[in-house]
Amino acid sequence: MPSPIVCLFLLLGIACAQFVPGTDTGNGHQDGCSVTPGDDLGPYYVPNTPVSRTMCFGTAEDDYMFVKGTVYDVHCHPVHGANVEVWQADKTGLYFDDRCRVQFTADQQGAFSFVTTMPGKYKLGYYYRPAHIHYRVTAHGYREVVTQQYFSHDPSLGVNDPCGECNSGSAELILDVRAPTADDLLQIAQLVSFPVNKVVEFNPVMSH
Template sequence: MTDQRVVELFDEFMELTKDFIIRHGLRYEDYAAVTQYLIRVSEAGEWPLWMDNFLEATVDTTSYGDGPWTPSAIEGPYYKPGAPLLSRQPYTLPMRPDETGDKMLFRATVHNPAGEPLSAAVVDVWHATDKGLYSFIDAGMPEDFILRARVPVDENGSTEFRSIRPAPYEIPKDGPTGDLLNSVLGRHTWRPAHLHFRITAEGYKPLVTQLYFDGDPYLDSDCAEGVKQGLIIPLGKTEADGESWTLGQFAFVLQPQ
């Protein structure tokens, strides 16, 4: 059965594309170059990467909406559902025995816009290693939930978990997406260090967002254009188990359904 909205969106998209071709006087050689590039992206299996890098940030601005709640951010292509739900405190993200990196303790609260704690919320978190690598994704990383977990909150909507501080990383730069950024557009392929979150609670819209670290050199030039000012946090220091830990903190506010 025909979806009228899809028909209208497709027709408008095609009209905009045709108008673009006419306004810029594109020729058959331009058309052939674009066609071959699109084929390269497909053959490299980079459509998810390409879409996330160039379009997801714009879609994000129209999807979650602005209000008295935490801003959303791009999910990216590296999310994996089914991460383990942690049950033993102190909550610690799964790591390899030889995991390197600065110890990081992250504290969070989850509330609604009225300031009421959401004690049934679950914080799904994932992030890169201190080398900028993701489990399930990068060569040499396990096909397992490394630095990925779901963390419960208490009756006050509070939780904390232990992990390591992630590093900035480059998206794949040897394929057509990286080639377009580097060689054609003259941009870099780096993303600032960040933590990914997907926070859920019954009666509220799932919040998909990222937190970035103040002082990161790529905050103003994120290749995926995903950074929002309200999602940049300072990092401090704290003590735990007689050791020094990097400390991050954030108060998440969910949007009612």
């Protein structure tokens, strides 16, 4: 979350700075951004997926989610033009080669966004994997980031995750779900015409 010093400016009517996950503020000032922890690519990665910012649509009653973020480097500077590949299980926990997977390019400010459904959970053996979205982020001159995004309050996280190679216990990868703001709703309306009542923010950090 934003540092207490920054947030005190709210008393003067100045908005808090946006938090960049991985930012080190432990010594009272910003030293840089920590590289996003890696995670297992998984067996369901498919290259050359469609270019789109919407995926995994079903019915009007599905649990839709707006995912937004910015790709940063370790100096907390935006990485413009990064390619972002995302894929996930559908609401029933199934993967498909031809849906629930897209790619897109971050803009000049490193920003990206897309609309999808909340991914379903599936069993590995006797236990469920936590709900998650896969990411592969690449950019010229940077090391690729392969990781998974998880959701807070999922009982299958960490030691309860049956995937022994996965990193669902990493705090940087476990994100809160919140309601959309007015600005979120404007961005969502550019992508879809139906209601979306969940928002998640994920900011990948790349190294050279």
